[in-house]
Each structure stands twice: as C-alpha cells, then as structure tokens.
Amino acid sequence: MRFLKPARLRLYSQIFFFALFFLLLLRTEFRGSLNSSASEIRLPYPVNMFFRLDPLVAISNALSSHALYKGLLLSLFILIPTLFFGRFFCGWICPLGSIHHFFGSLKSERKRGKQLLESNRYKHWQNTKYYLLAAVLVAAALGSGIVGWLDPFSFLVRSLGLSILPSTNYGLQAFLRVLEQSPSGLLRAVGGVLHFLLGSLLLNFKQPYFRQGVWLGIIFIFMIALNYRVTRFWCRAICPLGALLGLVSRWSVLGLVKESERCNDCNRCLLRCQGGDDPIGGVAWHQPECHLCLNCVGECPENALHFRLFPAQQTLGTNLQRRKLLTSLATGAAIVSLMRSTPGFAAERNERLLRPPGSVDEEFFLARCIRCGECMKVCPNSALQPALTQAGIEGLWTPVLVPRIGYCETSCVLCSQVCPTGAIWEITPKEKGWSVDVGSESKPIRVGTAFYDRGRCLPWAMATDCIVCEEWCPTSPKAIYFRPAEVFDAAGNPKQVKQPYLDPSKCVGCGACEKACPVQDRPAVYVTSVGESRSRSNQILLNRSKKG
Amino acid sequence: MSEPESTEAGEVTLSRRDALIRLLRVAGVGAGSAGLGVWLSHQRSRPETAVAATVKRGHTVAASAALPELAIIEGEDPAQLARQALEELGGMNRFVSRGDVVLVKPNIGWDRTPEQAANTNPDVVAEIVRQCLQSDAKRVIVTDVTCNEARRCFQRSGIAAAAQAAGAEVILPDPSRFKEVDLQGEVLTKWQVFDAFLNVDKVINVPIAKHHTLTGTTLGMKNWYGILGGSRNQLHQRIHESLVDLADFMRPTLTVVDCYRILLRNGPTGGNLQDVLLKKTLVASTDPVAIDAYVAKSFWNLNPDSLPYLGMAAKRGLGTVEFEKLRTRVKKL
Numbered sequence: 001m002r003f004l005k006p007a008r009l010r011l012y013s014q015i016f017f018f019a020l021f022f023l024l025l026l027r028t029e030f031r032g033s034l035n036s037s038a039s040e041i042r043l044p045y046p047v048n049m050f051f052r053l054d055p056l057v058a059i060s061n062a063l064s065s066h067a068l069y070k071g072l073l074l075s076l077f078i079l080i081p082t083l084f085f086g087r088f089f090c091g092w093i094c095p096l097g098s099i100h101h102f103f104g105s106l107k108s109e110r111k112r113g114k115q116l117l118e119s120n121r122y123k124h125w126q127n128t129k130y131y132l133l134a135a136v137l138v139a140a141a142l143g144s145g146i147v148g149w150l151d152p153f154s155f156l157v158r159s160l161g162l163s164i165l166p167s168t169n170y171g172l173q174a175f176l177r178v179l180e181q182s183p184s185g186l187l188r189a190v191g192g193v194l195h196f197l198l199g200s201l202l203l204n205f206k207q208p209y210f211r212q213g214v215w216l217g218i219i220f221i222f223m224i225a226l227n228y229r230v231t232r233f234w235c236r237a238i239c240p241l242g243a244l245l246g247l248v249s250r251w252s253v254l255g256l257v258k259e260s261e262r263c264n265d266c267n268r269c270l271l272r273c274q275g276g277d278d279p280i281g282g283v284a285w286h287q288p289e290c291h292l293c294l295n296c297v298g299e300c301p302e303n304a305l306h307f308r309l310f311p312a313q314q315t316l317g318t319n320l321q322r323r324k325l326l327t328s329l330a331t332g333a334a335i336v337s338l339m340r341s342t343p344g345f346a347a348e349r350n351e352r353l354l355r356p357p358g359s360v361d362e363e364f365f366l367a368r369c370i371r372c373g374e375c376m377k378v379c380p381n382s383a384l385q386p387a388l389t390q391a392g393i394e395g396l397w398t399p400v401l402v403p404r405i406g407y408c409e410t411s412c413v414l415c416s417q418v419c420p421t422g423a424i425w426e427i428t429p430k431e432k433g434w435s436v437d438v439g440s441e442s443k444p445i446r447v448g449t450a451f452y453d454r455g456r457c458l459p460w461a462m463a464t465d466c467i468v469c470e471e472w473c474p475t476s477p478k479a480i481y482f483r484p485a486e487v488f489d490a491a492g493n494p495k496q497v498k499q500p501y502l503d504p505s506k507c508v509g510c511g512a513c514e515k516a517c518p519v520q521d522r523p524a525v526y527v528t529s530v531g532e533s534r535s536r537s538n539q540i541l542l543n544r545s546k547k548g
Numbered sequence: 549m550s551e552p553e554s555t556e557a558g559e560v561t562l563s564r565r566d567a568l569i570r571l572l573r574v575a576g577v578g579a580g581s582a583g584l585g586v587w588l589s590h591q592r593s594r595p596e597t598a599v600a601a602t603v604k605r606g607h608t609v610a611a612s613a614a615l616p617e618l619a620i621i622e623g624e625d626p627a628q629l630a631r632q633a634l635e636e637l638g639g640m641n642r643f644v645s646r647g648d649v650v651l652v653k654p655n656i657g658w659d660r661t662p663e664q665a666a667n668t669n670p671d672v673v674a675e676i677v678r679q680c681l682q683s684d685a686k687r688v689i690v691t692d693v694t695c696n697e698a699r700r701c702f703q704r705s706g707i708a709a710a711a712q713a714a715g716a717e718v719i720l721p722d723p724s725r726f727k728e729v730d731l732q733g734e735v736l737t738k739w740q741v742f743d744a745f746l747n748v749d750k751v752i753n754v755p756i757a758k759h760h761t762l763t764g765t766t767l768g769m770k771n772w773y774g775i776l777g778g779s780r781n782q783l784h785q786r787i788h789e790s791l792v793d794l795a796d797f798m799r800p801t802l803t804v805v806d807c808y809r810i811l812l813r814n815g816p817t818g819g820n821l822q823d824v825l826l827k828k829t830l831v832a833s834t835d836p837v838a839i840d841a842y843v844a845k846s847f848w849n850l851n852p853d854s855l856p857y858l859g860m861a862a863k864r865g866l867g868t869v870e871f872e873k874l875r876t877r878v879k880k881l
Contacts, residue, residue, distance in 0.1 A: 032699025034718045037670070037706035039661045173724065205699065206723055380697045409697050410819070411659055411704070435664070435819040458785065468781045470761055472695065476820035477813070482761065498761070518781040 006294040010091060014098040021050055021095035025160060026202065028377045030414055040429060042417055046071075048374055050095070050153050051420035055079040056133075056241040057370055060140035060147040061421050064367035069422035079248065086249035090235060090242050091274060091291030096152040097235055097242075101274060101293070103224050104231035109271060119230050120270040122278040122286050126236045129243035130320055131328035136240055138332030143363065144339070144394055145421070148370030150240050155220075158397060161377035162210040162386060163217035169204045209405065210376060211385045212397075236276050236289070246288035247318060254292075255311035256285045262304035269296035269305060279305055287315040339394040349538065350390045351528040354401035354509065357408060357445045358416040358427040361534045362391075369423035371397035375415035381406025383511070384415060399424075401447060403511025403527050408447060410434045410474040410510065434474055434508050448509030449531040449540065450479070450502050457524035459497040463489040467500050469513035469525050479506035480513060480525075504531060504541055600730035600738040606799035607751040609643055611834065617874040618833040618842065623881030626808045629830035630675035633804065636877040637832055640679040643801050648749040650685045652676055652716065653800075654707055655755045655771050658817055659696035662706050665809035665824040666817055668756045670710035672806050672830065676752060677714040691719040691744045692774045719744050726777040733793025735786045740777035750801040753836070757807045757843050759815030759823075762787055764850050766816050767840040768803040769795045769857060788857035795836055795866050803839045804832045810847055837867025838874055845871070 028047040048071075051057050058075040062068055078089050090097050107116060136147040148154040176198070179191030195203075210216075226233040235242050256279060263281030270280055277289035279296035281304070297305045344350065349362070356375055359365050376384040376399055383406030384399040391398050399415070401408060411429045419426070429435070433444035450469075458466040459482075470480040482498040489495050502525075509527045517523035530540050611617075619636035621629045634640050644650055654668035662670055673690060680688045690711040694701040698721050702708035708718045721742050729741040745751075755771035762784055763770060772794035773780055783790045807829040811818045818824065827847065833839035841858050844850040852858045852869040862869050 030699060032703050032708075032720070034702065034708040034712045036703055037709040039704050039706075041700065041703070177724070205720065380700065409659060409700060412697075412700065435660070464785050465762065465787065466784050467762060468784050471784075471816060474817050474819060476818060476823060478817075516781050518779060518785075520779070 005298060007298045010292075010294055013092045014101065017093045018095045018098045021156075024049060025157060025165075025377070028157075028161065028374060028418060029204070030378070030380055030412075031205070041412065041414070043378070043414060047378075048418050048420040049074075051370075051372065051374075053078050054151065054153055054241060055082075056147065056151055056244050057153070057420060059244070060137065060145065060370070061368065063137060063140040064143050064145060065364070065422070069368070069420070070426075071420070078245075082245050082248050082252070084252055085254045086252040086287065086290060086292055087242065087245045087275070088292045089245055090239075091293040094152060094235075094241075096156045096239075097232070097274075097291070099156075099224065100227055100232040100234055104227040104274070105272070107228070107231075113271065116231070117267050117270045120273040120276055121280075122276050122289065123236075126276055126289060127318065127320060127324075128237045129239055130247070130318055131324055132238065133240040133243040133247075134325055134328040135332030135335070138329050139336050140367070142333060142336045143367040144336045145367055145369050145371070145423070146335070146394065147240065148372055149397070150238060151370055151372070152234075152239050152241050154370050154372035155223075157377065158371065158373040158386070159216050159220035161373050163213045164220065166204075166208045166210060166213060167217065168202070170207060172198060172203060173207065206382075208377075208382050210382070211402075212388060216386070231276075232274055232291075235274070235291070249288055249290075250317045252287070253309050254307055255287060255313065255315055256290065256296075257306045257308045257311045257313055258285065259304040259306070262302045264302060266301065268299045268301060272296070272299055284314055284316045288318045336394070339392060342392060344392045345394070349529065351530070352400070352402075353387075353390045353395075353529050354403070354448050354511070354527060355529075355532065355534065356384055356399055356401060356415045356424050357432055357447055358413065358424045359534050360423060360425055361536070365423050365534075366391070366394055366398070368421045369398045370421055372420065373397070373399075374418040374420065375399045375424060378414045378418045379406065380409055380412060380414070383408055401511065403514035404523065407511035407515040408509075410512075434510065435476070443533075444475075444508050446508045446531055446533040447511070448527045448529040449504050449507050450509065450511075450513050450525050450527045452500065452502060453522075453524045453526065455524075456519050456522065457500065458518070459485070459487075459499045460524075463487045463495050463497060465497050466518065467498050468516045468518060470500055472512040472516040474510060474512055475506050475508060477506060479503050479508070500525070507531070600728045601746075602730050602732075603741075603746045604748075605732075605797055607749070607801045608799050608834070609750075609801055612638065612642070615642070615875070616877045617835055618831070618838060618871060618876040620829065620831050620842075620876065620878045621881065622829050622879070624828060625881075626669045626671040626806075626830070627675040628881060629808065629828075630672045630804065631679070632879060632881060633830050633832040634676075634679055636879065637802070637834065640683045643752070644680050644683040644685050644750055646684040648680075648683075648685045649687045649689070650680045650750045650752065651689045651691070651745060651748040652680070652711070652752045652754060653745075653771060653774065654690065654692060654711075654806075655758075655774065656692040656701050656705050656707050657695045657774060659700040659704055660818065661704055663809070663821060663824070664818050665756060665811045666758065666815075666819070667701070667705035667707060668754050669806045669808045670706035672804065672808065673707050673754055674710040674714040674716075676754060676804065677711050677716040680750075680752070681715050685750075688716045689719055689744055689748065690716040691721065691742070693721045693742050693777060694774070721777075723777075731793055731797045733790070733796060735789040736783075736793040736797075741775055742777060745775040745798075751798060753798075753800040753803045755803075755805055756809075756811070757805055757847060758811035758818070759813055759848070761815070763791075763857065764855055765840075765844050765848050767805055767843050768800075768836050769840055769861065772798050788860055791857040792860045792864055792866070795861055796864055799866065800836055802832065802834060803836045804830065805839055805843050807831060807843060807847060833874070835867040835871075835874060837861045837869060838871040841869045842871040 052071040052074040055075040058072040272295035274293040275289040275291040277286040386397040387400045454460040458464040473480040615638040658666040660666035726740040760766035813823040
C-alpha cells in the first residue's frame with residue numbers, strides 16, 4: 001500500500017493539477033486547424049480556469065468592482081472546503097506551490113539536515129504575508145488591482161508565459177536548428193522527429209517576444225532559488241492567497257494531533273515540513289501555516305502525529321500585531337494615493353497607452369486588471385506587451401498594444417475571452433466591428449487613432465510611391481485614403497505619387513498601418529490613444545461614432 | 549598510468565617514463581591547439597547573411613497549337629467551373645504528369661471569410677487539387693505567405709480545410725523555412741523566399757480578382773508577392789518592376805483567376821459585403837500576362853496601358869497583353 005500513502009496521494013494530486021495548469025497555459029494560444037473552417041475563433045478550453053478558482057482574485061475583484069466577474073464564483077469551490085479543512089489548496093493543488101515544493105525538496109537530508117530542521121521551524125516573519133494581504137486588499141477597495149503583482153497565478157502565468165516559455169521556445173528551436181542543419185543524416189532525422197513531437201505540444205509557430213521578459217524571468221528564478229535557504233519562502237512569507245486561505249482555515253475542523261507521550265524529540269517531522277507550522281512535540285501547532293502536505297505524518301518514526309477531525313488539542317492561529325496590521329492597511333491606502341498623485345493618471349495620459357479592444361475605461365481597468373499576462377500570452381501577433389511606465393507605476397505589467405511589434409488582428413477577440421477579471425470585457429468579433437462598414441451606423445470598438453508623420457512618409461517626403469498603409473487598412477471603407485499629387489524628385493523632375501491621408505471617423509486604431517509601414521525604425525504612420533472608445537474624455541471629434 | 553610514488557617526507561619522485569609521458573601530453577595539447585588556431589585563422593571572412601541560392605525558375609509546359617490558351621467559364625458551382633475550365637484547356641493531364649510535385653498557390657493573404665472575397669474561393673482550390681491528384685501528381689502542396697496572422701487566414705478563408713480534404717498537403721508559412729534566394733530580377737535580387745515554393749515541378753497560380761489602389765487590380769502576377777518573406781512592404785516603391793521580376797522568376801504552369809466573387813472596392817483587404825460582386829466566372833490561361841489583361845479589362849474596364857506592369861512583362865517575353873489574339877473558349881454552364 002505504499003502507493004496509497006497519504007503523502008503519495010498528495011504528490012499525485014500535485015502532479016495532476018500542475019499538468020493541468022501547464023497544459024492550459026500552453027493552450028492559451030490559437031494554434032489554428034487545417035481541418036476546420038470555422039470563421040469564429042474561440043479557444044476550446046477554459047484556459048483561465050485557475051484564476052476563476054482563486055478566491056483572492058474574486059475578493060479583490062469584488063472589492064474593486066462591487067461585483068463578481070463571470071466565472072469567479074467558482075472560487076467558492078476552494079474557499080468553502082478551506083473553511084472546513086484548512087490550506088489543502090496550497091499543499092495539494094496550487095501549481096506554484098508545487099514548483100516550490102519540488103525545488104525545496106532537492107536539498108539532501110544528509111548534507112543539509114541541520115539547516116533544514118532549523119529553517120523549518122515557525123518564524124515570526126511568516127506573518128509578512130498577512131500584512132501584504134491587508135495592503136493589497138485595501139488597494140483593491142480603493143480601486144487598484146496591484147494584488148496581481150503578488151497573486152500566485154498572476155505571478156506564475158506572467159513569469160512562465162512571458163519569459164520562461166518564450167525562452168524555452170528559443171532554446172529548443174536553436175537546438176533543433178543545430179540538429180536539422182547537421183551534416184549527419186541520422187542527426188537530421190532525429191531533429192525532424194523531435195521537431196514534430198515538440199511542435200505539436202510545446203513549440204510556438206512564431207517566436208513570441210515580450211518586453212521585460214528578462215526581468216520577469218529573473219524575478220521568477222530568484223523566487224525559486226530562495227527555496228535553497230528556506231523551503232517555500234514564497235508560500236510562507238509572501239503569498240497573499242496563502243495568507244487569505246490561512247486566515248480562513250482558523251476555524252477548520254481538521255487538525256494535527258500530537259501524541260506527546262510517544263514523541264522522542266527526534267525532530268524528523270521538521271525535515272520535509274512545507275508550511276513551517278511546527279509539527280514538533282512540545283510546542284503548539286500553527287494551524288494557519290500548515291499546507292496539509294502530510295509529510296510529517298509519514299516521517300514520524302513513532303507514529304505520534306495524526307490528522308483528525310475535531311482534534312482536542314490547543315492550536316495557534318495567526319497572531320497579528322494590531323499596530324503592524326494598521327500600518328499595512330495604511331500603507332496599502334497610501335501606495336494607491338501616492339501612485340495617483342501624478343498627472344499621469346488624471347491629466348497627462350501617455351499617448352501610446354493603447355489598451356486591448358474591449359478594455360474598460362482606465363480607472364476601471366487599473367482596478368480590475370490583475371497583471372496576469374493571459375491576454376499577452378494569447379495574442380497571436382505578440383501585440384500586447386507588459387507595460388513598464390506607460391500606465392504609471394501602478395500600471396506595471398498591465399497590457400499595452402504596441403503596433404510596431406504587432407497590430408491588433410481584425411477579427412480576433414481572444415484577449416477578451418481569456419481575461420479573468422473583466423478588465424478586457426468579453427466581446428464578440430461582431431461587437432468589435434472592424435470588418436464591417438465602420439463609417440456608418442455601426443459602432444466599432446476603437447483602440448486609438450492613426451496619425452501621419454509626413455516628414456518620414458515616402459510619398460510626402462521622398463517623392464516615392466508606397467501607400468502600403470492603405471493596402472493594409474482593414475476597415476471598409478478604408479480609413480486611409482489618398483490623393484494623387486505632383487511632387488518633384490531630387491533632380492527637380494515632376495512626378496505623380498499617391499499621398500495618404502487619414503479619416504479619423506473611420507480609423508479604429510488597430511495599428512496595421514503602423515506595422516506595415518516600410519520606414520522600419522520610426523514608422524511614418526503611428527497610432528495614439530486619442531479616440532479610444534472606452535474613454536469619454538480622450539477624444540478628438542464631436543460625435544465621432546455617428547455618421548460622417 | 550602509475551601515480552608518482554610519494555616518500556615519507558611528502559616529497560614526490562618522478563620516474564623518467566612518467567616525466568616523458570607528461571611532457572608528451574602537454575606538447576600534444578599545445579600542438580593541437582596551435583594547429584586548430586592556425587587553421588581557424590585561415591578560415592576567417594567577413595560574415596555575410598546566408599549565401600543566396602539559385603533555384604529552378606519557370607514551370608511552364610510546352611504550348612500546343614491545337615488547344616485553347618484562354619478559357620472563360622460562367623456558371624453556378626465554383627468547383628464545376630474549375631473542372632470545366634481545365635477541360636477546355638486540354639485537361640489537367642496536359643499540365644501535370646505522373647509523379648509531379650505540384651504547388652497550388654491561392655491567395656490566403658487576409659483574415660477574411662470566403663464571402664468577403666479577399667481570398668481565393670476554397671471550392672476552386674479544392675477542385676484544382678483533386679484534378680492534380682487525378683493526374684497522378686505525387687504531392688500537391690497548398691500554401692501562401694499571408695499578410696495577416698497565418699493560422700487565422702488559413703482557417704477562416706476555408707482554404708486549408710477544403711484543400712486538406714481534397715488531399716493536398718497544406719503548409720503554414722513557418723518562419724524558419726525561408727531561404728535567401730537570388731531572384732535575378734531587375735529590382736528584386738536577393739530575397740527571402742518560402743522554401744515550399746522552391747524546386748517544385750509545376751506551379752498553378754489561383755488568385756482572386758480584387759481591387760487594389762496602387763495597381764488598380766490585384767490578379768495573377770500580384771499574387772506572387774505571397775512567395776516572399778523579408779521586407780515585402782518595400783516592394784510598392786517599385787511595384788511594376790517587382791511584379792515583373794516575380795512573374796519572370798515563377799513562370800507558372802497555369803493561372804486560374806477566381807472571379808466567382810470579385811472585390812470591387814476597398815481592396816485588397818475588403819471586409820464589407822457591399823464591396824463584393826457575384827460574377828460566377830472563372831478564367832484560366834497558360835499566359836500569365838494575357839489573363840491579367842483580360843480580367844482587368846472585362847471586370848474593371850482597365851486597359852493594359854493603365855497597368856504598366858503588363859506591358860513590361862510582355863516586353864520581357866512572359867506573355868502578351870493582346871488577350872484578344874489568344875485562342876479563347878467561352879462557355880456558360
């Protein structure tokens with residue numbers, strides 16, 4: 001019955017949920033089908049499922065929007081069992097926890113046993129996560145979604161999706177290239193087979209690129225590396241979701257019973273302890289810290305540890321200091337106020353702050369967006385990039401459309417499908433309205449407006465025919481039109497060229513013109529956010545969406 | 549090899565044999581690295597991006613004085629139109645021989661549905677694939693280097709599914725499969741070309757007839773932009789010359805222009821169904837210049853003079869602009 005030992009079952013559960021999470025992350029991409037001609041493209045799987053199960057996302061979404069975005073109600077499936085049984089989620093389900101668990105378990109008992117025993121005792125700094133939770137929840141109540149900086153799934157999807165997976169793709173492609181271009185026929189064949197196998201699961205069709213990819217990766221690797229000093233440092237000290245579940249588990253009916261008469265103080269239960277909750281004899285058990293990994297039960301040579309329903313034993317809850325709690329609440333409030341004291345938020349928006357189509361107005365966007373990167377991962381053109389300062393410090397890692405990297409595909413609405421919080425409200429291609437007559441009755445969703453830099457435009461400045469922008473313009477009638485003009489070339493000879501103009505009443509700001517412009521470094525046509533449908537104030541034209 | 553013996557005082561004595569072996573080892577590594585270094589230093593040259601390959605140009609088959617050169621078929625069913633057009637020109641056996649690798653090049657450039665008429669009609673593509681396979685082609689490849697995101701274009705155009713069902717090998721334009729090729733043209737020399745287009749036996753061009761601002765229409769010759777990667781957004785600067793260079797490079801076996809639905813305005817992207825006109829026509833020809841001249845004249849009333857690339861192509865010997873002089877079959881089904 002070795003395979004049915006409780007700690008084994010936990011391992012199977014961790015592997016299952018991690019595999020599920022990873023597959024869903026890999027499938028957060030439209031991979032196309034050569035057998036389907038379906039004209040409406042949606043992802044077949046609920047790729048954002050883990051966010052919907054995340055009570056922290058649900059609570060912050062409720063605090064900031066006074067409602068729950070669709071699907072977030074599912075988080076009750078995690079929250080309610082936690083009330084009864086404690087933080088089983090951290091130990092059995094959380095894919096980020098499983099990664100930490102794995103890297104934490106690489107330390108050998110023989111070499112580092114002493115350090116393990118010492119570091120796995122309960123520490124006061126484990127309370128940090130509760131103070132962080134208090135701060136981000138206050139921020140959410142004040143309308144800022146910065147909880148996503150620390151939410152474990154946001155952290156994981158952002159790190160893996162925008163950094164680790166793209167770099168894995170790069171590395172694998174480079175490796176396959178070496179194989180496939182080698183002079184040996186055998187190696188080429190092996191390369192071909194590997195390419196096929198990896199291609200159907202892991203490899204990207206096009207290499208994705210993300211701004212800050214290096215930093216997101218380094219932060220992730222650093223957090224993993226901390227396991228070398230303290231097992232699951234992230235889960236014990238930082239994770240606000242763990243903190244939330246810890247608070248909730250205070251009244252759980254499942255608990256650890258220590259038979260002190262059997263305990264011989266060998267301390268083996270500390271060796272593989274995940275939560276740092278003091279399963280050892282002689283001290284009280286810290287219930288909110290325990291991940292229910294059950295390692296201590298299996299490890300105890302005297303069979304002195306048992307998990308029981310309604311344990312008749314004194315346990316410790318979270319012992320937060322009132323002064324520190326008040327300070328963290330005040331800090332959460334102060335951070336939001338401070339970040340919004342700059343003109344960037346109210347009066348001086350960045351002109352290049354282009355939000356994905358369907359996004360709600362900036363104030364609501366910053367409140368709802370949890371900076372998870374799902375939209376960036378799913379964008380087929382890598383057009384959505386994590387912001388650095390375009391949306392202020394507060395907008396760090398929120399999505400920005402960067403047309404020079406990729407334009408917004410006319411009929412694509414995948415980012416709105418995967419957004420777990422309604423920062424990008426779910427829209428249909430029809431509601432987006434880009435492939436039908438934009439000028440007349442229909443009201444397309446606009447991302448911004450294109451402008452010409454006539455000093456760099458070929459027909460305007462260099463007496464050369466071009467108008468690739470007009471060719472690519474997806475609206476119908478086209479927002480880009482042209483007039484034939486007589487210009488003079490460098491030798492003074494008259495020449496007829498077609499000079500492009502832009503009709504802002506038709507432009508949707510997709511950025512196809514900017515992407516297609518042959519002036520490679522700084523394009524002669526570029527999109528700025530003015531005219532975006534989500535904003536009432538950031539406009540140029542009176543009655544733009546009406547006729548003419 | 550034996551370890552040097554150590555004496556009690558910790559001193560090490562070395563036998564002559566061991567000393568010699570040690571010396572030889574060091575000398576061997578030294579000589580080896582010197583040799584490698586000298587050899588490598590003779591290898592140095594200024595790095596150049598991939599040497600351009602010279603590849604097979606032209607895919608035409610011998611002309612026959614008895615058979616028609618231009619077929620214009622009108623009717624209800626796109627697949628039937630394709631079948632009839634090929635029959636009028638002498639049957640697919642005339643163009644595709646047993647064991648040929650055939651490349652069928654539709655226009656799959658845009659993320660649009662068939663009704664929007666920005667891409668070739670999928671039924672026409674599928675029928676041509678079937679005809680090729682019936683003529684015992686070894687492989688029939690269907691591909692295009694799209695403008696919009698490739699996977700969306702291949703799926704939403706309906707072409708990938710239709711061609712695949714008909715037995716074609718549908719290949720997405722994988723970014724790692726572009727090769728630097730010397731096109732040997734007047735304005736186009738070294739350029740990135742999708743390798744699926746290289747070294748096939750026969751090429752069938754299946755464009756759709758659409759409006760285009762710079763050239764008036766986009767038909768058969770303009771469809772060759774879809775073999776290129778690289779900065780093809782620069783081609784508009786010398787559009788006519790580059791079109792002729794590409795047509796000269798490809799010289800297709802056959803051109804079939806899909807005029808079942810034509811895009812009258814707002815080309816080449818379209819989108820609005822009001823810009824689409826149902827013409828229910830298919831035109832096929834062995835002359836890639838004449839067929840463009842004919843379609844431009846009959847559907848847009850554009851004279852060959854207003855499309856400079858046609859005259860330039862004729863001058864290069866790629867065909868004739870005087871489509872009236874071709875042996876023509878017109879049929880209404």
